Amino acid sequence: MLDIKHTKLSGVLLLTPRRFGDARGFFSETWNRARMAEHGITIDFVQDNHSVSAQIGTLRGLHFQSPPHAQDKLVRCGRGALFDVAVDARAGSPTYGQWVGYELSAENGRQLLVPQGFLHGFVTREPDTEICYKCSDYYAPECDGAVRFDCPQIGIDWGLRDTATVLSDKDAAAGTLADFNSPFVWAE
Numbered sequence: 001m002l003d004i005k006h007t008k009l010s011g012v013l014l015l016t017p018r019r020f021g022d023a024r025g026f027f028s029e030t031w032n033r034a035r036m037a038e039h040g041i042t043i044d045f046v047q048d049n050h051s052v053s054a055q056i057g058t059l060r061g062l063h064f065q066s067p068p069h070a071q072d073k074l075v076r077c078g079r080g081a082l083f084d085v086a087v088d089a090r091a092g093s094p095t096y097g098q099w100v101g102y103e104l105s106a107e108n109g110r111q112l113l114v115p116q117g118f119l120h121g122f123v124t125r126e127p128d129t130e131i132c133y134k135c136s137d138y139y140a141p142e143c144d145g146a147v148r149f150d151c152p153q154i155g156i157d158w159g160l161r162d163t164a165t166v167l168s169d170k171d172a173a174a175g176t177l178a179d180f181n182s183p184f185v186w187a188e
């Protein structure tokens, strides 16, 4: 009912819930607390977010909320397609500054679990792409932070090629990892 794959970044998981297809389309449980607990995932999500990005190449990130309002996120694509990225921002982590990225789409139904301590961002691959994600803490603007999507120390391949990037002013003004004093501590 729920396929879970680990990634090279500890705690970042790729989940694919089962779809029940029939002549009408499909049905899928996109989140089930008890089923997640069976896989050892016992995050208490408290807020659902939903954003729509009209243009291909709309890039939102790399974002985080610092403690005491750090957020775990469970991300999926409700319409269209996007490339979703998590970056290890935990000071002292052996994979600090490393990233993973996966295509999430309405068609593949995949979800990415992005734990606290990781930066999160995505770029859209289709127009009118919708992202829906659960958060384990409430929005806290005073704890909101960003690192540049094109930070040379991280080196994310967004697969943009010749697609223009659509950024918010906040994201365009973000600093690099060199300017970043991580509020997260690796504690494995």
Ligand SMILES: Cc1cn([C@H]2C[C@H](O)[C@@H](COP(=O)(O)OP(=O)(O)O[C@H]3O[C@H](C)C(=O)[C@H](O)[C@H]3O)O2)c(=O)[nH]c1=O
Residues within 6 Å of the ligand: 049, 051, 060, 061, 063, 064, 073, 120, 121, 122, 138, 139, 168
């Ligand atoms: C995140 C958030 C924003 N807002 C308000 C604040 C702004 O007036 C407006 C747009 O916010 P922002 O430009 O920060 O939205 P995104 O650029 O999509 O940011 C999000 O995108 C990346 C990919 C994330 O992972 C975070 O959830 C979040 O940082 O929504 C709220 O009212 N509640 C919220 O939880």
